Structures are given as C-alpha cells and as structure tokens.
Amino acid sequence: MDVTTLQGIISILAIVIIAPLFAGVINKQKAIFTGRIGAPILQPYYELQRLFKKETINANSSSFISQISPLINFVAVIFAAAMLPIGFWKPLISFNGDIILFAYMLGLARFFQILAAMDIGSSFEGMGEEREATFALFAEPIFFFTLGSIAFISGTNSVYDIYHSIRLDNLSYIVFIVICSISAFLLAVTECSRMPVDDPNTHLELTMIHEVMILDNSGFDLFLYQYSGYIKLFIYAIIETSFFYPFGVQNYSLGLIVFVIVVLILSCALAIVETITSRFKMKNIPQYLLFATALGILNLLIYTFTN
Amino acid sequence: MLLFVVGLAFVGGLAVACFTKINSIMFLGTERKEVKHFHTSVYDYVSLGIFALFCIVIGFYPQPFIGVINKVLSDEFVPGNSSSALINMNWFYITVIFTSALTGIIVLYLLKKKIQNRYGKRNSNAWGCAYENLDPRMQYTASSFADELNTIPQSILVYHKKVKISKDVFPIKSSFESHSQDFVNEKIILPGFRLLSSLISKITFLSKTDIRYYIGFILIVITIYAFIAFLWM
Numbered sequence: 386m387d388v389t390t391l392q393g394i395i396s397i398l399a400i401v402i403i404a405p406l407f408a409g410v411i412n413k414q415k416a417i418f419t420g421r422i423g424a425p426i427l428q429p430y431y432e433l434q435r436l437f438k439k440e441t442i443n444a445n446s447s448s449f450i451s452q453i454s455p456l457i458n459f460v461a462v463i464f465a466a467a468m469l470p471i472g473f474w475k476p477l478i479s480f481n482g483d484i485i486l487f488a489y490m491l492g493l494a495r496f497f498q499i500l501a502a503m504d505i506g507s508s509f510e511g512m513g514e515e516r517e518a519t520f521a522l523f524a525e526p527i528f529f530f531t532l533g534s535i536a537f538i539s540g541t542n543s544v545y546d547i548y549h550s551i552r553l554d555n556l557s558y559i560v561f562i563v564i565c566s567i568s569a570f571l572l573a574v575t576e577c578s579r580m581p582v583d584d585p586n587t588h589l590e591l592t593m594i595h596e597v598m599i600l601d602n603s604g605f606d607l608f609l610y611q612y613s614g615y616i617k618l619f620i621y622a623i624i625e626t627s628f629f630y631p632f633g634v635q636n637y638s639l640g641l642i643v644f645v646i647v648v649l650i651l652s653c654a655l656a657i658v659e660t661i662t663s664r665f666k667m668k669n670i671p672q673y674l675l676f677a678t679a680l681g682i683l684n685l686l687i688y689t690f691t692n
Numbered sequence: 693m694l695l696f697v698v699g700l701a702f703v704g705g706l707a708v709a710c711f712t713k714i715n716s717i718m719f720l721g722t723e724r725k726e727v728k729h730f731h732t733s734v735y736d737y738v739s740l741g742i743f744a745l746f747c748i749v750i751g752f753y754p755q756p757f758i759g760v761i762n763k764v765l766s767d768e769f770v771p772g773n774s775s776s777a778l779i780n781m782n783w784f785y786i787t788v789i790f791t792s793a794l795t796g797i798i799v800l801y802l803l804k805k806k807i808q809n810r811y812g813k814r815n816s817n818a819w820g821c822a823y824e825n826l827d828p829r830m831q832y833t834a835s836s837f838a839d840e841l842n843t844i845p846q847s848i849l850v851y852h853k854k855v856k857i858s859k860d861v862f863p864i865k866s867s868f869e870s871h872s873q874d875f876v877n878e879k880i881i882l883p884g885f886r887l888l889s890s891l892i893s894k895i896t897f898l899s900k901t902d903i904r905y906y907i908g909f910i911l912i913v914i915t916i917y918a919f920i921a922f923l924w925m
Contacts, residue, residue: 440812444819446722446828453797456804460796464789478789482781486789488704496708503716503832507818511832518712519840522705529701542781600819605807609800671844682698 393467393477400466404619405429405612407652414656429615433608441604446506454501455602455609461494462613462620469623470545472640479545484536487544488528491576491620494613495521502598513597516667520575520582520594523674527572530681531565532624538688548627561688564680566628570654571677573621575670577614580659582670622651706841713837722828752790755783835870842872849873 409426416423443451467477468487478486499517502510536542538561539550553559575582578595587593593600599610626647665673750757820826842851850873858865898909 437807438811440814441808442814442816445815445817448720450720453801456797456800460793460800463796464793478785480782480785483785486786492704492708496712499708499712500716500720503712504720505818506721506828506831507820507826508830508832509819509821511836514712514716515832515837515840518705518709518837519844521708522702522841525705526698526701604811604813605804678698 389475390477392474393479396469396471396474397463397467397477399471400469400616400619400623401463404615405433407619407622407648408615410649410652411656411659414653415659418656418660429611433612436604436608436611439604439607441606442601443606444505444507444601447501447504447601450497450504451501451602451606454497454504455606455613457497458494458501459609459613461490461497462616465490465494466616466620466623468544469620470548470627471623472637472644473549474637475545479543482542484532484542484544484547488525491617492521494617498598498610501602505601507601509597509600513594513600516594517598520670520674523671523678524572524575526678527568527575527674527681530678530685531568531572534681534685534688535562535565537685551628557688557691561684562628564684566625568677568681568684569621569625569628570651571673571680573618573625574655574658575674575677577618577621579618579655581662581665582673584664622648625651709838709841713834716837717834721831724828724831752794753787755787758783839870842870846872848875850875 406426406429409424409429412428413423413426464478465487468479468483468490470476470479495517499514502514502517532544532547535551536547539547541547541550551562553562574580578585583594583596585596587596595614599607602610626644629643629647817824818826842849846852852871854867854869854871856867898905
C-alpha cells in the first residue's frame with residue numbers, strides 16, 4: 386500500500402470518527418450562547434451507542450425499501466466523504482470528473498431517504514419528503530455555482546485538484562473565494578437541515594423537514610440515518626474549510642492546524658446563526674435558496690468579467 | 693453557457709423529485725383500493741427483468757456504452773470534441789466505486805441482521821400523532837407530492853386547485869382537485885399533431901382493404917424509383 390492510499394484511508398477514518406464530535410461541539414456552543422450548560426460534546430456518540438443497542442421497529446406497511454435505504458444512505462455518504470481532502474492529503478477516491486460523482490452520491494443518499502419516507506405510507510413522512518425534494522431542487526444549483534465555478538475557472542474536474550488550484554494571489558480571486566464560501570455556508574445550512582431552514586431539535590411533525598422523514602425509524606436504521614447526518618454535516622464543514630487552505634499553508638502539519646481552526650470557527654458560526662435566527666416560513670425557503678444561487682451566479686459573472 | 697449550467701443543475705433536482713414521485717406512487721405504500729383482479733405473468737417479469745438487468749449492467753459497467761456514445765459524439769456530431777470530460781473520465785473508476793459500494797451495503801446488511809437478532813426487531817403501526825385509525829387513503833398522493841413544486845412556477849404551468857369544503861360537522865363530502873396544463877404540450881405539440889392528423893386524413897383514400905390497390909401502389913412506387921434511377925444513371 387502506497388503512502389497516498391494510506392493517507393486517503395486515514396482521512397476517511399478521521400471523517401467518520403470526528404463527524405459526531407463536530408455536531409457535539411456545535412450543540413455545546415449553542416447551549417453556552419443561550420445561557421445553558423448543555424449536553425457534553427460527546428453526547429452524539431452516546432446517542433449513537435443508545436440507538437445501536439435499541440430494538441428496531443418497522444412500520445407495518447413498509448417494504449424492503451425501508452430496510453435497504455438506511456444502508457444505501459450511509460454508504461453513499463461515506464463514499465462522498467472519501468472524495469474530500471483533509472489538509473494536503475489526497476483523498477481515497479480522486480479522479481478526473483469526481484465532482485459530478487460527489488454531487489450524485491449525495492443525491493443518491495437523498496433519493497433513497499425520500500423513497501424510504503414514502504414507503505411508510507404515513508402522511509407525516511409524505512410532508513417531509515415533499516419538502517426535501519422541493520428544497521433539493523433549489524439547493525442543487527448552489528453546489529454547481531460554488532465548487533462548480535471554481536472548477537470552471539481552474540479547468541479541473543476533480544475535487545482534490547479544484548481545491549489545490551486555489552491561489553489567492555489577487556484581490557478579485559480572494560473576493561470570489563470568500564463569496565463562494567458564503568454560498569457554500571448557505572448550502573450547508575439547507576442540506577444539513579440546520580436553522581434557519583430546519584430546526585434539528587424540533588419534534589413537531591408539521592414543521593419538520595428531515596426529522597419527519599425518519600419519524601418511523603428506530604434502532605439500527607435510525608443509528609445509520611443519524612450517523613450519516615453527522616457525516617454529511619462534517620462533509621460540508623470540510624468543503625467550507627477547504628476554501629481557506631491556500632493561505633500560505635504548504636505543509637501537512639500546518640495544513641491540519643489550519644483545518645482544525647477553521648472547522649472550529651465554522652462550528653462557532655453555525656452555533657451563532659442557530660442561536661440568533663428563527664426558522665423561515667416554509668414558503669420563504671425557496672427564496673433563500675434562490676438568493677444563494679443568484680449570489681453564486683453573480684460571483685462567477687463578476688469574476689469572469691473583471692479578469 | 694450560464695443558462696445551460698443553471699438548467700442542468702435544476703434538471704438534476706427535478707429528476708430526483710420526479711423519480712421519487714413515480715417510484716413511490718407506483719410501488720410504495722399500500723393500495724388505496726383493494727386490487728381484486730391483478731395478474732402478472734412470468735413473461736412480464738422476464739421482459740421487465742431484462743430491462744432492469746440492462747440498467748444494472750450499465751450502472752456498474754458503463755465503459756462499453758459510454759464508448760459508443762463518445763464515438764458517436766466525437767466522430768459524427770461534434771468533431772474534435774475529445775477534450776470533453778465525458779471522454780477524459782476513466783469510467784473504470786465508476787465500476788470499482790459502485791462495486792465497492794455494493795459490497796459495503798451487503799456487509800452492512802449482514803451486520804444489521806446480526807444486530808437485529810441480538811437486540812430485537814418487530815413491526816408496528818406507523819406514527820399517527822395519537823390518531824390510531826390510519827387508512828391507506830390518508831397516504832400522500834402524487835398531487836400532494838408535486839403541489840409545492842407546481843405552485844412555484846404556477847403561472848407557466850397554469851396550475852390551479854379546486855377545493856370544496858363541506859360545511860357539515862363532519863366534512864366527509866369535501867373534495868380537492870388540482871390540474872396543471874403543460875404549455876408546450878397544449879400550445880405547440882398537440883396543435884402540430886392535430887395539423888398532421890388533418891393532413892393525413894386527406895390521404896385516407898389510399899387505405900383500402902382491396903389488395904389490388906396495394907399491388908397498384910407497389911407498381912407505381914417501383915415505377916417512380918425506376919424513373920429516378922434512370923435519371924440518376
């Protein structure tokens with residue numbers, strides 16, 4: 386096994402192990418900002434352990450789709466995570482055109498989650514998957530106008546090469562990257578069902594999006610859904626963090642330090658946003674997503690015309 | 693270029709919405725009405741199974757199929773298109789990745805079975821928010837699924853809803869209808885087909901049941917071809 390493959394394996398293992406901790410750190414900061422002690426930062430691990438050991442209860446009307454969807458969802462998210470670089474290490478999966486596979490791996494995970502929600506036959510899940518499908522439609526262009534626009538400028542199609550093409554040597558490119566990171570942040574908030582799009586802590590069926598889709602899952606199935614949710618959140622944190630690698634960092638150890646610092650800053654930003662904002666009305670969420678898309682389009686246009 | 697990218701991105705999202713809607717409404721949940729006479733023969737399974745098998749083969753081993761598309765694209769339609777990502781991508785990676793993903797799913801499935809054997813597994817009614825008489829008619833419909841998606845571009849789709857709410861104590865007789873018109877279908881495609889249909893109806897006299905007419909047509913066509921060939925020579 387060569388060093389690059391080993392680095393790729395270590396990267397994906399790190400993502401899988403650290404992902405719940407990232408969620409725990411956000412929750413802890415949220416608690417502190419709202420004047421509470423809050424749960425320990427390892428709480429997501431305890432919850433995963435609890436779910437792992439619980440009895441699995443399936444709805445009477447559910448078919449094999451509900452059985453396999455958590456598995457496909459989890460594996461698809463893991464494979465998407467395996468395409469992301471940590472520091473300057475090459476990811477386990479990296480080839481020309483992997484940016485499309487990355488987007489569609491996350492799409493595959495969402496596809497099966499929606500199918501599983503419909504499979505239950507309950508109107509609550511129906512409501513959730515309808516919202517998920519609608520908002521996914523508006524979230525897709527944001528991805529293509531953040532990572533996609535950097536790919537367009539750099540002329541590369543691999544996630545690793547896209548991030549390593551970032552050279553902050555002129556002001557207009559710095560502005561371009563900063564706005565890309567803002568668009569990516571808005572996308573992360575939507576895709577990971579965070580405030581102000583969705584409230585991960587709410588348990589009111591009529592207002593939930595992601596949580597209502599997994600309302601009838603329990604035990605190991607819910608463990609997989611929750612775990613893939615944590616990994617997905619961490620994936621978007623890595624996407625966001627990767628924009629900031631090139632600030633003069635050119636070796637592994639310093640790159641990792643920058644990675645940790647930016648992830649912590651991002652967790653703090655998420656916690657602040659979730660503390661000071663309230664949820665949008667459902668009908669306003671497409672406008673919010675279209676705003677992020679327009680931001681991405683304008684960003685690309687301005688950069689292209691000024692260079 | 694920019695419009696194409698935006699369009700392509702929206703198409704991806706719409707595809708997820710569309711496929712989940714079709715798949716879910718057709719195959720998932722429970723039947724709204726009991727199906728009394730439904731028969732599927734072995735031939736149905738075999739013929740659909742062949743299509744499904746093709747989908748699986750193309751998904752896991754796309755190289756030969758992509759090769760054909762690339763050849764057509766680069767040789768016939770877009771000469772010198774060899775720089776496109778479609779051609780430069782090593783499609784063998786897709787085979788390796790999806791085979792690995794399938795292996796991962798199988799391993800995870802076996803683990804799930806083992807864990808369920810240890811910690812238990814049972815079936816129960818779906819969550820009804822304290823309402824226990826859940827009925828298949830209360831499931832989400834295709835219209836409900838697409839309602840929000842249809843509402844956003846409702847001026848283009850000419851989407852309208854008709855809701856009648858009964859004023860009785862128990863609004864059992866209430867009704868809901870939703871319709872959307874496809875602008876392209878209604879204003880462009882169907883008028884075109886109607887025009888074509890009216891033109892074709894003018895030559896229906898050629899369609900006779902008497903076999904002598906057909907022999908006559910064949911002779912006329914052969915004569916025309918022969919005349920063209922004579923001029924060509």
